Amino acid sequence: MSPVKVFGHPMLTNVARVMLFLEEVGAEYELVPVDFVAGEHKRPQHLQLNPFGQMPGFQDGDLVLFESRAIGKYIIRKYGTAGLDLLGENSGIEESAMVDMWTEVEDQQYYPAISPVVFECIINPFIMGGAATNQKVVDKSLERLKGVLGIYEARLEKSRYLAGDSISFADLNHIPFTFYFMTTRHASVFDDYPKVKAWWESLMARPAVQRVCKHMPSQFS
Ligand code: GSH
Numbered sequence: 001m002s003p004v005k006v007f008g009h010p011m012l013t014n015v016a017r018v019m020l021f022l023e024e025v026g027a028e029y030e031l032v033p034v035d036f037v038a039g040e041h042k043r044p045q046h047l048q049l050n051p052f053g054q055m056p057g058f059q060d061g062d063l064v065l066f067e068s069r070a071i072g073k074y075i076i077r078k079y080g081t082a083g084l085d086l087l088g089e090n091s092g093i094e095e096s097a098m099v100d101m102w103t104e105v106e107d108q109q110y111y112p113a114i115s116p117v118v119f120e121c122i123i124n125p126f127i128m129g130g131a132a133t134n135q136k137v138v139d140k141s142l143e144r145l146k147g148v149l150g151i152y153e154a155r156l157e158k159s160r161y162l163a164g165d166s167i168s169f170a171d172l173n174h175i176p177f178t179f180y181f182m183t184t185r186h187a188s189v190f191d192d193y194p195k196v197k198a199w200w201e202s203l204m205a206r207p208a209v210q211r212v213c214k215h216m217p218s219q220f221s
Contacts, residue, residue: 004029007046008055009036010215011127013118013176014068015056019215020172021072023208024086027079069107069173076169086169095164102162102170110152113145114177121184126220142186149193156195167206171199175209176216183218 004022006029008015022029034040034055042053049057050066058065060078065071076086088095120138124131155162162170178200181187190197203209 002028002030003059003061005032005057005059006030007032007049007057007059008034008041010212011217012036012055013123013180014054016176016179016212016216017068017173018056018058018071018075020175020208020212021075021086021169022079023211024172024206025075025079025081025084027075069103072169072173085166086172088163088166088168098163099168099170102168103173105162106170106173109148110145110174111177113141113148114181116141117145117184117186118177118180121186122180122220126217138186142189146189146192149190149196152196152199153193156199161199167203171203172209174200175203175213179204179213179216179218183220 004027006015006018006022008018008031010016010019010031019029019031034046034057036055040046041050041055046055046057047053049059049064052066054066056066056068056071058071060074065074073087077089080086082090085091085095086099088097088099116137120133120135120141125133152162159165161167182190182200190200204213
């Protein structure tokens with residue numbers, strides 16, 4: 001039995017993020033289902049793994065971690081190979097600084113812009129219990145997202161990936177929320193940013209990404 005356990009449901013964005021890094025580095029792991037509809041993530045057993053009552057929980061032997069981006073870095077450092085330098089740490093301090101910077105951009109600029117659209121159009125109505133979409137929130141977030149995508153377009157005119165010409169942790173962190181965004185009727189927003197669109201398509205073509213995304217529904221009604 002693998003010492004690595006991911007607790008949660010694979011359709012959930014932050015659970016998918018952790019699985020993505022495990023798949024990218026080829027680590028063995030066990031996915032332990034958490035029945036979030038029944039509120040299992042708020043119960044004492046899960047709170048020992050994630051005191052915030054959220055998913056994922058993560059365990060590797062005696063080590064327990066929460067926060068999907070931090071878990072992702074741990075997975076790369078422990079199970080990554082020199083050939084796949086996702087944190088840029090084998091390349092040099094400047095390369096790893098670029099990965100750190102674009103990782104912050106994902107967390108501080110991209111995620112706050114794209115996630116309200118995904119919450120309003122997909123997660124709240126279809127995954128977490130049926131709330132109506134607030135169109136004002138969607139419209140405001142789309143405007144913010146367009147600003148961020150403009151900056152990405154300019155960056156991706158200069159390099160193949162965000163942190164440079166090699167794929168990194170920063171790029172891969174975009175996958176879970178962008179995947180769901182692309183299932184909404186707002187997906188065409190990306191058409192105005194050809195470099196971003198090509199970058200997104202190259203991420204989606206990765207076998208590890210395909211393996212994780214097959215657990216994420218792409219049609220909602
Ligand atoms: N920053 C946390 C991470 O990256 O792990 C966020 C975790 C999070 O929001 N998880 C969602 C969750 O558990 C599922 S993707 N939602 C249910 C809840 O908050 O009660």
